[in-house]
Amino acid sequence: MTSSERLREALRGTPGWDWLRDALARPETIARSFSSAGRAPLPGAPGWTADEAARALLLAALPPDRVAEVAADLYRYGDADEKRAVLKALPLLPVGARAVPLLHDAIRTNDTRLLAAALGPYAAHLDPAAWRQAVLKCVFMGVPLAEVHDLDRRADDGLAAMLAAFAAEREAAGRPVPGDAAALLRRLTSEET
Amino acid sequence: MRIFDPHIHMTSRTTDDYARMAAAGIRAVVEPAFWLGQPRTNPGSFTDYFDSLIGWEPYRAAQFGVVHHATVALNPKEAGDPRCRPVLDLLPRYLDKDRVVAVGEIGYDSMTPDEDDAFERQLALAVEHDLPALVHTPHRDKAAGTRRSLDLVRSSGIAPGRVAIDHLNEVTIDLVHGSGCWMGFSIYPETKMSPPRMVELLRKYGTERMLVNSAADWGVSDPLLTLATAEAMLAAGFGEDDVDRVMWRNPVEFYGQSGRLDLTGVTGAAEPTFAGSSIKRGGE
Numbered sequence: 001m002t003s004s005e006r007l008r009e010a011l012r013g014t015p016g017w018d019w020l021r022d023a024l025a026r027p028e029t030i031a032r033s034f035s036s037a038g039r040a041p042l043p044g045a046p047g048w049t050a051d052e053a054a055r056a057l058l059l060a061a062l063p064p065d066r067v068a069e070v071a072a073d074l075y076r077y078g079d080a081d082e083k084r085a086v087l088k089a090l091p092l093l094p095v096g097a098r099a100v101p102l103l104h105d106a107i108r109t110n111d112t113r114l115l116a117a118a119l120g121p122y123a124a125h126l127d128p129a130a131w132r133q134a135v136l137k138c139v140f141m142g143v144p145l146a147e148v149h150d151l152d153r154r155a156d157d158g159l160a161a162m163l164a165a166f167a168a169e170r171e172a173a174g175r176p177v178p179g180d181a182a183a184l185l186r187r188l189t190s191e192e193t
Numbered sequence: 194m195r196i197f198d199p200h201i202h203m204t205s206r207t208t209d210d211y212a213r214m215a216a217a218g219i220r221a222v223v224e225p226a227f228w229l230g231q232p233r234t235n236p237g238s239f240t241d242y243f244d245s246l247i248g249w250e251p252y253r254a255a256q257f258g259v260v261h262h263a264t265v266a267l268n269p270k271e272a273g274d275p276r277c278r279p280v281l282d283l284l285p286r287y288l289d290k291d292r293v294v295a296v297g298e299i300g301y302d303s304m305t306p307d308e309d310d311a312f313e314r315q316l317a318l319a320v321e322h323d324l325p326a327l328v329h330t331p332h333r334d335k336a337a338g339t340r341r342s343l344d345l346v347r348s349s350g351i352a353p354g355r356v357a358i359d360h361l362n363e364v365t366i367d368l369v370h371g372s373g374c375w376m377g378f379s380i381y382p383e384t385k386m387s388p389p390r391m392v393e394l395l396r397k398y399g400t401e402r403m404l405v406n407s408a409a410d411w412g413v414s415d416p417l418l419t420l421a422t423a424e425a426m427l428a429a430g431f432g433e434d435d436v437d438r439v440m441w442r443n444p445v446e447f448y449g450q451s452g453r454l455d456l457t458g459v460t461g462a463a464e465p466t467f468a469g470s471s472i473k474r475g476g477e
Contacts, residue, residue, distance in 0.1 A: 035289035039453070077240070079247035079290045111252050 003092050004060040007053050010045035017042070020054055024061045034058055034074050038081055048088070055085035060092050068098040075102050084113050090122035097125045107134045116147040123149060132159045139166060145180040152187070160188035194436065196419050197221040199444035200327070200359060200377065200406035203250055203261065204242075210409075210416050211257035217420045220459050221260040223448060224250060225297045225327050228270040230411055236279045239267070243287050251292055260459050262448065264297035264327050265290075272311035273303065281314055288322040294451040295319070297327025298359070301338045304331065309345070316349035325355040325450050327377075330365065339365045343372055355450055357404055362386055363394065370398060375447050379408035380418040388418065388425040395426065400438050404447060 001009070011017060019040045023033035037058060038051035045053045062070055071093060075086040087106055090099050103126060106118035119134055126134065135148055135155070145151055163185040167177045177185075196219040203211070203224050214222075224246055226239075233239060246263040254261035265287040271277040287293060296319040301308050319326040328346070331338035339358065346356050353373030360379050361369060369376050378394070379385045391405060409416040423436045448454050 031286060032289055035286070035291070038291045077244075077286050079244075079292060080249075080252060081291065083248070109249070111249065113252075 004057060007045050007048065007057055010048075011042055011053060011057070014041070014043050016040035016054070020057065023058060027058075027062050030058055030062065030070060030074070031077075034078075034082060034085075037085075051081055052085045052088045055082065056089035056092055059086070059089045064094045067093050068095040071095065071099060072102060075105070080111055080113065084117045087114065087117035087122070088120060091120060100125050103134075104130065107137065110141065112141050112143050115141060116143045119143075119148045121149045128154075128156065128158065132156075132162060135159060136162050136166065139163070139178060139181040142178070145184060151184070155184060155188055157188075160185060163188070194218045194420075194423060194433075194440070195220055196423065196440045197223075197444040198406055198416070198419050199223050199357075199404050199448065200225055200379065200408050201416060202227060202408070202410035203254060204245060205411035206409060206416060208253075208257070211254060211259055214416050215257045215259055217417055219259065219416070219419065221262075221444075221456060222254065223262045223264060223294060223444070225264040225295075226266050227268045227298050227329075227410070232274065233271060234276050236277065236283060239277065239280045240283060247287070247290050247292050260456055262292045262294045262454060264295040265293050266297050266299045266315055266327075267311055268298050269300045269302040269308055269312070269329055269331070272299075273305050273307040278307075278311070281311060284315070284318055285322070288318060288324060291453055292455070293324070294448040294453050295325040295327045295357075296322070297357075298329040299326060300329040300342055300359075301331045302329075304334065304338055304341060312342075312345055313349065316345065316351055319355070320349070320351050323452070325357070325447060326351060328356060328358045328374075330358060330360045335360075335362070336365055336368065339368050343368060343374070346372075346374065354402075357447060359404075359406075360385060360408070363390070366394060366398060375402045375404055375443075377404040377406060379406050380422050381408070382413055382415050382418070388422040391422050392425045392429045392431075395431070395435075395439065396429070400435055400443070402443070403439055404443055405439055 011020060020042060034055055037054040040054060042050045042054050044050045059067060059071055071086050075083050078086060103118045103123060106114040115137060123131060138145060138148060163181055167185060170177045198219055201222050201224060203222060226243060226246060243265055251261035265284060267277060267280040288296065296315050299312050299315040316326055328342050330342060342358060357375035357377045358369045359377030361376050366376060378391055380388060380391055395403060405419055405422050407414060407416050407418045419440060423440050426436050
């Protein structure tokens with residue numbers, strides 16, 4: 001079963017299902033249904049809030065050749081919840097690397113929910129420099145590093161150097177280094193020796 | 194004491210204001226879309242502004258335990274500018290959003306035919322999107338502007354109970370009092386309305402359909418004047434329940450008509466953390 005099918009199964013038969021089924025059958029109305037999905041009486045699914053799950057399904061129901069363009073438009077005109085839902089849905093959608101500009105936008109914000117959502121599985125499309133900057137931004141903004149998909153596999157010497165410089169600045173200022181950042185730095189540097 | 198400021202432009206205020214407001218008991222605010230002092234020259238300036246009202250600003254407010262909703266519209270000061278008119282066509286997308294609880298501020302600035310048209314079209318959008326409407330009354334020729342606003346409201350078909358006529362004073366309140374519309378008052382340090390004058394109006398007209406706001410923005414204004422008015426009410430002999438009605442239950446009832454007012458967690462502690470980590474200092 002694909003992730004979309006699992007989400008669909010989680011929402012099927014709940015009080016908001018009829019609304020969602022109708023919305024899924026009319027992809028041409030997605031601009032409105034995507035906005036109001038947060039107000040439908042739907043449950044969440046493991047790892048997904050209710051609005052994220054419904055919105056991911058609405059995106060997954062689009063004709064594949066239109067998904068990237070519509071997702072970018074919904075993100076552009078979305079409120080913070082809609083933007084987060086688009087970011088969360090990206091790994092489920094046939095968009096290749098075309099949605100990477102959305103990640104850059106989200107990573108530039110100071111909204112921790114968007115930053116965290118930008119560092120899910122789809123962040124595999126981010127180049128190493130952008131990914132390292134985003135991870136360091138998580139450390140600055142208090143987004144737990146456990147939110148970052150594939151952290152240990154992807155963390156490299158470049159990130160270790162940035163974390164070490166960050167730790168040095170913090171120590172010089174007499175300010176603490178967050179525990180998860182310190183632990184990651186220890187893992188990265190102990191692997192080297 | 195709990196306070197809901199039904200009209201305040203937080204985009205123009207600092208984090209110090211949020212901290213002082215939260216400490217004063219201001220737990221919820223509605224931020225109407227308005228002008229920025231500097232004229233905007235293209236529709237993109239508006240969409241970026243609206244994005245802020247439904248994205249960054251509620252997030253910023255939440256850091257201080259203040260719940261933030263917005264109203265969206267092409268404001269009267271810019272409704273006559275041909276460079277801004279295309280915003281009218283962009284509004285429907287924003288009027289569908291979860292945290293948009295009214296169409297506003299709409300109304301008159303100079304009472305031109307273009308303003309008539311924008312006002313009328315936006316009242317129709319309120320009906321279509323099942324939202325209340327927040328109507329700004331003009332600074333110049335206020336009584337005539339208030340009368341003309343009420344005429345347009347009546348002909349639009351929107352229920353008067355779903356309309357707030359704002360920035361009223363001793364002269365214009367009588368025009369609105371019998372209309373069934375809600376009556377908004379902006380308490381300013383020097384102009385518009387003061388706490389003692391507001392208390393007199395509440396004494397004379399009662400507390401029903403009365404909304405008290407600070408309308409604080411980038412000009413001389415004070416986000417704590419709702420609290421000052423509440424205290425003036427108590428000092429003048431109004432009870433705690435009267436204050437709660439004016440400062441909390443009335444705005445909740447008015448904007449609650451949108452079906453989108455989400456006050457979850459408003460009586461609980463602030464939520465200044467993300468999964469246990471403070472994010473108050475942003476990137477520092």
